[in-house]
Amino acid sequence: MSANSRLTIAAHALAWIGLYQRRGHEVATSEQIATSASTNPVVIRRLLGELRRAGLVESRRGGGAGWSLARELESITLLDVYEAVEPGPLFGMHRATPDQECVVGHGIQPAMQGIYEGIEEGLRRELARVTLEDVLRDVLAASR
Amino acid sequence: MSANSRLTIAAHALAWIGLYQRRGHEVATSEQIATSASTNPVVIRRLLGELRRAGLVESRRGGGAGWSLARELESITLLDVYEAVEPGPLFGMHRATPDQECVVGHGIQPAMQGIYEGIEEGLRRELARVTLEDVLRDVLAASR
DNA sequence: GCGGTTGTAACATTGAGTGTTACGGCCGAG
DNA sequence: CTCGGCCGTAACACTCAATGTTACAACCGC
Numbered sequence A, B: 001m002s003a004n005s006r007l008t009i010a011a012h013a014l015a016w017i018g019l020y021q022r023r024g025h026e027v028a029t030s031e032q033i034a035t036s037a038s039t040n041p042v043v044i045r046r047l048l049g050e051l052r053r054a055g056l057v058e059s060r061r062g063g064g065a066g067w068s069l070a071r072e073l074e075s076i077t078l079l080d081v082y083e084a085v086e087p088g089p090l091f092g093m094h095r096a097t098p099d100q101e102c103v104v105g106h107g108i109q110p111a112m113q114g115i116y117e118g119i120e121e122g123l124r125r126e127l128a129r130v131t132l133e134d135v136l137r138d139v140l141a142a143s144r
Numbered sequence C: 001g002c003g004g005t006t007g008t009a010a011c012a013t014t015g016a017g018t019g020t021t022a023c024g025g026c027c028g029a030g
Numbered sequence D: 001c002t003c004g005g006c007c008g009t010a011a012c013a014c015t016c017a018a019t020g021t022t023a024c025a026a027c028c029g030c
Helices: A006-022 A030-037 A041-053 A078-085 A103-128 A132-142 B006-022 B030-037 B041-053 B078-085 B103-128 B132-142
Strands: A057-060 A066-069 B057-060 B066-069
Touching: A006 A030, A006 A041, A006 A066, A006 A078, A006 A132, A006 B103, A030 A041, A030 A066, A030 B103, A041 A057, A041 A078, A078 A103, A078 A132, A103 B006, A103 B030, A103 B103, A103 B132, A132 B103, B006 B030, B006 B041, B006 B066, B006 B078, B006 B132, B030 B041, B030 B066, B041 B057, B041 B078, B078 B103, B078 B132
Parallel strands: none
Antiparallel strands: A057 A066, B057 B066
């Protein structure tokens, strides 16, 4: 699968902002987060923009601008982040519609559709069990 | 997520071969399957080649050549197909290694690694619950 | 007004997946 | 033992999403 890093980077950004705020700072800048994640500030702003639309973070402009959490880390799950950042389905269908004259070609898409829905629902359940608080805890545990 | 159709096409091919054999034929050709799936025979041969390496199908060359199942449909699960056809992990890490001087940058990868392993294990469990026999049944049910 | 940051457009780059052509290898049929 | 059909695979073009980068207008505390 063409595994992308969107979920990882988004979780990284949220954990970074959360830790930064616990250390007494008001807001974090995309520049700071980008440095920690070894990427470009625009990439961070784009991702955080999607998280803002999902109500997970807030942004301030002007002087003393930057990003802050809209919710506590323990109330944000990986599912929230996943849904904010990965819109499409996990598995794709045929690019061209299969041969409708063929029994298999005709029935395969509704069949797989139903099966995939169940599987994605299971994935959602797994993602919902992990909070960003868990992520930050694991991050700090790894530093020892 | 850049959802690809490899799992769908592979399941389509297996269901097609299975049904074709139940109707009394020995082997199916990549040409026939490609027609049903509206794609190119080479795409089918490549995918079936991976399934052959995983021990799910067999191929014969020469006259009367083609593909046949190496196992019964009810003994093949979507997990078997998934592992044969999707080698990489579901979620990717940072493309460049994050800033190791930063606490979050240092701990994020081991943390996410562990979390992702649990989530992928859950996905595997879901995939293992569906057999290709289930798929074919749903396919035939959809034709009515 | 100044300066720093967000928000977003625009474009280049990369890589996986997919489609296509080509051709050598294999083997049953005749 | 030749022929024809199909596999196996290399090679290449094409598409598309993700990512990286530059640029710049908008915003707002100071």
